[in-house]
Amino acid sequence: MTPANANFVEAVQASFQSQNVMHLIRATLPVVEAGRTEIHVPHWDGIEQQHGYVHGGVVGTIADSAGGYAAMSLVPAGASVLTVEYKLNLLAPANGDKLIARGSVVRAGRTLIVTQAEVFAVEGPKETLCALMQQTIMVMQGKAEK
Secondary structure, three states: OOOOOOOOOHHHHHHHHHHHHHOOOOOEEEEEEEEEEEEEEEEOHHHEEOOOEOHHHHHHHHHHHHHHHHHHOOOOOOOOOEEEEEEEOOOOOOOEEEEEEEEEEEEEOOEEEEEEEEEEEOOOOOEEEEEEEEEEEEEOOOOHHH
């Protein structure tokens, strides 16, 4: 996949840094490539639900953002992206040392981009697929982020 913005890495990282929710959940964005991103979140008590697993809302948040930033990596400078729909299947408890959401572009159109994300619970060297998401992103041409 070919990015339309030569500075897509910087644009995606700047957008990520401006999302307060990513700071709130202690997320990082260690991978930004054309059509692909990864978001990592440590497992800590502030994001747990009543059974001690990472809350499904946090799992959905990082899946949504990983897919959205994978899409953003392909749009022109001066454009932004917005999720218009996603479907999330929770497959296993989000339990481990950290979560990794891997987002990728399935099909990039001029107006709509379809992405997917897999979220893994990581315990030592073992990764367990805990969620799978399919998403539709709208490209907002000429509408930069605030």
